[in-house]
Amino acid sequence: MHLPVVVIGAGHAGLAMSHRLTERSIDHVVIERGEVANSWRTQRWDSLRLLTPNWHARLPGAAVSGGSASRDPDGFMTVGEVAALIGSYATTIDAPVVDRTTVTRLGSHGDGYRVVTDRGVWTCAAAVIASGGCVAASVPALAAALPTSITSIAGLAYRNPRALPDGGVLVVGAAATGVQLAEEIQASGRPVTLAVGEHVRMPRTYRGRDIFWWTESAGILDERHDEVDDLVRARHLPSPQLIGTPQRRSIDLNHLGEAGVRIVGRLGRIHGGVAQFSGALANVCSLADLKLDRLLRTLDDSAGASRIDEIGPPERFEPTRAPRSPVSELDLAADGIRSVVWATGYRPDHTWVDLAVFDHRGRIRHRGGVVADAPGIYVLGLNVLRRRRSSFIGGAAGDTAELADHLHRHLDLTVHAGTPSATGTARHERLLATHATRRD
Numbered sequence: 001m002h003l004p005v006v007v008i009g010a011g012h013a014g015l016a017m018s019h020r021l022t023e024r025s026i027d028h029v030v031i032e033r034g035e036v037a038n039s040w041r042t043q044r045w046d047s048l049r050l051l052t053p054n055w056h057a058r059l060p061g062a063a064v065s066g067g068s069a070s071r072d073p074d075g076f077m078t079v080g081e082v083a084a085l086i087g088s089y090a091t092t093i094d095a096p097v098v099d100r101t102t103v104t105r106l107g108s109h110g111d112g113y114r115v116v117t118d119r120g121v122w123t124c125a126a127a128v129i130a131s132g133g134c135v136a137a138s139v140p141a142l143a144a145a146l147p148t149s150i151t152s153i154a155g156l157a158y159r160n161p162r163a164l165p166d167g168g169v170l171v172v173g174a175a176a177t178g179v180q181l182a183e184e185i186q187a188s189g190r191p192v193t194l195a196v197g198e199h200v201r202m203p204r205t206y207r208g209r210d211i212f213w214w215t216e217s218a219g220i221l222d223e224r225h226d227e228v229d230d231l232v233r234a235r236h237l238p239s240p241q242l243i244g245t246p247q248r249r250s251i252d253l254n255h256l257g258e259a260g261v262r263i264v265g266r267l268g269r270i271h272g273g274v275a276q277f278s279g280a281l282a283n284v285c286s287l288a289d290l291k292l293d294r295l296l297r298t299l300d301d302s303a304g305a306s307r308i309d310e311i312g313p314p315e316r317f318e319p320t321r322a323p324r325s326p327v328s329e330l331d332l333a334a335d336g337i338r339s340v341v342w343a344t345g346y347r348p349d350h351t352w353v354d355l356a357v358f359d360h361r362g363r364i365r366h367r368g369g370v371v372a373d374a375p376g377i378y379v380l381g382l383n384v385l386r387r388r389r390s391s392f393i394g395g396a397a398g399d400t401a402e403l404a405d406h407l408h409r410h411l412d413l414t415v416h417a418g419t420p421s422a423t424g425t426a427r428h429e430r431l432l433a434t435h436a437t438r439r440d
Contacts, residue, residue, distance in 0.1 A: 001120065001121070001122050001123070002122070002123045002124065003027050003028055003029055003122060003123075003124050004026055004027050004028060004124060004125050004126065004411055005021055005026055005027070005028035005029075005124055005125070005126045005127065005128065005407065005411075006028065006029055006031060006113075006115045006122050006124045006126075006127045006128070007021075007028055007029070007030040007031070007127075007128040007130055008030075008031050008103050008106070008115070008127065008128065008129055008130060008131055009030070009031075009032065009129070009130035009131040009132060009380075009381070010030050010031075010032035010035075010036045010037070010038070010090065010095070010097050010099065010130075011036075011037055011038070011039060011040075011086065011130065011131075011132055011381065012037075012059060012086050012089070012381075012393050012396055013130045013132075013380040013381035013396045013399070013400070014030055014032075014128065014130030014131075014380065014381075015030065015036070015059070015086065015089055015090050015093065015095050016059055016060050016061075016380075016396035016397060016399075016400040017128050017130060017380060017396075017400045017403070017404060018030050018093060018095040018096065018097075019059075019060050019061040019093040019095070019400070020060065020400045020401060020403075020404035021404060021407075022093065022094075022095075023061075023404075024404060024408050026407075026408065026411065028096065029096050029097075029098055029122065030095050030096060030097045030098065031097075031098050031101050031103055031115070031117060031122075032097055032098065032099045032100070032101065033100070033101065033102045033103070033131075034099065034100060035087075035099055035100070036086060036087045036090045036097060036099065037082070037083040037086035037087055039132055039134065039135065040079055040082050040083040040086065041079075041083050043134075043135075043156045044079045045079075045158050045159050045160065045181070046079070046159050046160045047160065047180075047184060048078070048079050048180070049076040049077060049078055049079075049243070049244035049245065050076050050077045050082060050244050050393075051076070051176060051239070051240070051242045051243075051244055051392075052076075052212055052244075052392050052393065052394065053073065053074050053075065053076060053210050053212055053213075053244075054072060054073050054074070054075050054076065054077055055073040055074065056212050056216075056392060056393070056394045057077065057082075057085065057392075057393040057394055058393075058394045058397060059089050059393070059394075059396060059397065060396070060397040060400065060401065061089075061092065061093050062088075062089050062092045062093065074210065074248070075244075075246060076244025076245065076246075077244075082393075098119075100119075101117045101118065101119045101120075102117060102118045103115055103116070103117050103131075103352055104116050104117060104118060104352055105352055105354050106127060106129070106352060106353050106354060106355065107354040107355060108355065109123050111125075111414065112124055112125045112126070112376065112414070113125075113126070113127050113376065113377070115127060124376075125376055125410070125411055125414045126376035126377070126378070126407050126410055126411060127376065127377055127378070128378045128379075128380060128403075128407070129350065129353065129364070129371075129377070129378065129379045129380065130379075130380040130381050131348065131349065131350070131381070132348060132381050133346065133347070133348045133381050133382045133383060134156075134346035134347075134348075135346070135347070135348050135349040136156070136346065136347050136348070136349045137154035137155050137156045137157070137342060137344070137345075137346060137347075138344050138345040138346060138347045139154050139342045139344060140172075140267075140342070140344055142267070142268075142269060142270055143270075143340070143342060145269075145270040145271065146270055146332075146340060147273045147332065147333065149333065150332055150333070150337065150338060150339060150340060151164070151165055151338060151339040151340070152339070152340050152342070153339060153340070153341050153342065154342050155173075155177050155181075155341065155342055155343045155344070155345075155346070156346065158181060158341055160184075161184060161185045161187075161188035161190060162188075164185065164188075164190065164338075164339050164341075165338045165339055166190070166338065167190065167336050167337065167338030167339070168190060168191045168192070168193065168335060168336040168337040168338060168339075169185050169190050169191070169192050169193070169337065169338070169339050169340070169341060170192075170193045170195065170267075170275065170330075170332070170337050170339075170340045170341070171185065171192055171193070171194050171195070171340075171341045171343055172195045172267050172340060172341070172342050172343060172344055173195070173197065173238075173342065173343035173344040173345065174194055174195070174196040174197065174199045174238075174241065174253070174343075175199055175200070175238035175239045175240075175241065175343065175345070176238075176239040176240060176241060176242055176243070177239070177343040178194065178343035179194070179241050179243070179251050179252070179253075179256060180243050180251065181341055181343055182194045182256055182261050183243075183251060183255075183256060183259060183261070185341070186256070186259055186260055186261050187259070191260070191262070191336070192260075192261045192262070193261070193262040193264055193327075193330070193335075193337065194253075194256060194261050194262070194263055194264070195264050195265065195266060195267040195275075195277060196253065196263055196264065196265060196266065196281060196284065196285070197238075197265075197266035197267075197278075197284065198238060198266075198284060198287075198288075199238055199241060199284070199288050200237060200238055200239070200240040200241060200288065200291065201240070201241050201252055201253075201288040201289065201291070201292045201320070202240035202241060202242055202292065202295070203250045203292075203315075203317060204242060204243070204248050204249055204250040204251075205248055205250070206296065206299060206315060207299075207303070207311045207312040207313065207314065207315060208311055208312040209311060210248065211242070214299045214302075217299075217302060217303075217306065217308065218298060218299055218302035219302070220298070220388060221387065221388045221389035221392075221395075222387055222388070222389065223387060223388050224368075224386065224387055225367075225368050225384055225385065225386055225387065226367075226368070228384065228388075231384065234383075234384045234388070235382070235383045235384045236383070237383075238345070241253075252320065253285065253320050253321075253322070254318060254320060254321050257321060262327070263281070263322070263323060263326065264277045264281065264323075264326050264327045264330070265277040265278035265279060265280060265281035265284070265326055265328070266278040266280070266281075266284070270332075273331060273332055273333055274329055274330065274331050274332070275329070275330045275332055276328065276329050277326070277327060277328055277329070277330070279326070279328055281322050281323070281326045282322040282324075282326075285319075285320035285322040286319075286320075286322075288320065289319050289320055292317065293316065296314070296315070296316065300314050348364075348381075348382065350362075350364060355371075355373075355374050355377065356373060356374075357371050357372060357373055357374050357377065364379050366378075366379050366385075368385065368386040368402075368403075369382075369385050369386055369399060369402075369403045370403070370406060375410060376407075376410050376414070378403050378406070378407060380396070380399060380400065380403070381396075385399055386398065386399045386402060386403075387399075
């Protein structure tokens with residue numbers, strides 16, 4: 001089956017691209033390995049809420065609607081509400097989704113590409129990789145040294161504290177996932193030790209407004225990929241220490257310490273059942289505090305330049321109270337630790353992409369989502385893809401508008417060069433009729 005475009009992945013980014021292609025009357029199909037919003041349905045812990053307020057989750061062609069998202073624009077959607085929002089969005093835009101179909105290979109085919117799945121083969125002039133940036137857990141190699149008597153759980157496999165064995169828990173990583181899980185597990189009655197590396201400290205609200213209101217107002221999220229000083233670093237920074245709650249409260253290491261969580265340095269080694277931690281915890285915390293103060297000064301400057309009314313006075317927050325003599329070694333069994341939760345980040349899974357488009361670290365080389373050395377291949381849903389806002393659901397609108405324009409031009413060029421790039425609506429309708437499409 002041939003179509004001009006194949007979109008791989010029916011999350012928010014793939015569906016937003018589908019809407020942009022429909023706007024431009026470009027025939028396409030959206031292939032999804034599970035259901036629409038599959039990752040939100042199958043790879044998130046039970047209590048998770050979005051870090052961004054509901055008003056921030058704007059998708060092209062549809063307003064935020066349904067459940068608490070419409071009733072409380074300043075609230076934070078639960079996992080179920082996010083999945084329902086994306087499912088409703090697929091229905092609203094009438095996306096041509098072929099679900100429960102796994103792509104096993106994306107490779108070259110003449111002047112275009114061949115998409116092989118477990119339910120058939122598509123050829124296309126262009127393909128959009130929108131399978132998500134948080135598909136696999138980034139578990140460090142040192143996890144292999146963990147004694148077999150201790151349960152090891154990757155962040156994507158964690159659901160709730162009840163699934164953990166009784167006893168102490170070591171949470172590794174202090175970005176958004178790590179601090180949220182440490183708080184939840186500690187509250188369940190299991191003593192938690194949190195291993196802290198580089199992190200981004202950020203308040204939930206500042207001067208009476210949500211922190212995302214400030215980053216929008218100051219234009220921080222609109223910084224383009226080609227304007228960022230160190231783009232590689234920006235794309236791999238840990239997510240900020242934030243939590244979405246009805247109380248709009250902040251979460252940081254001070255809060256966790258007060259709740260009884262033991263704070264230690266970055267986990268560097270496990271040998272003979274003994275975990276060894278970095279002694280640079282105080283320096284790491286001081287650096288995070290300095291960056292927080294720098295951010296707050298930037299926000300204050302933006303408020304003054306814009307003469308924003310009805311906001312509170314400038315605030316500054318207590319420095320992180322790092323332990324004066326943090327634990328450097330821990331005999332896991334003797335300390336009663338029975339499980340380790342690896343909150344060490346996530347990564348995409350592009351093992352099925354059979355194209356020469358990867359760098360030495362196995363990452364797809366792209367410039368703002370336009371994949372290098374593979375004309376007609378695009379990638380979506382990655383951090384700081386085209387702008388800083390690309391890291392969030394609301395960033396898909398701008399990313400897909402610009403990439404769809406680029407893709408449209410690519411198709412025009414292939415047509416002028418004599419490459420077939422369209423098969424007609426009738427064939428597309430027959431395609432969809434042969435594949436069951438489910439949208440919730």
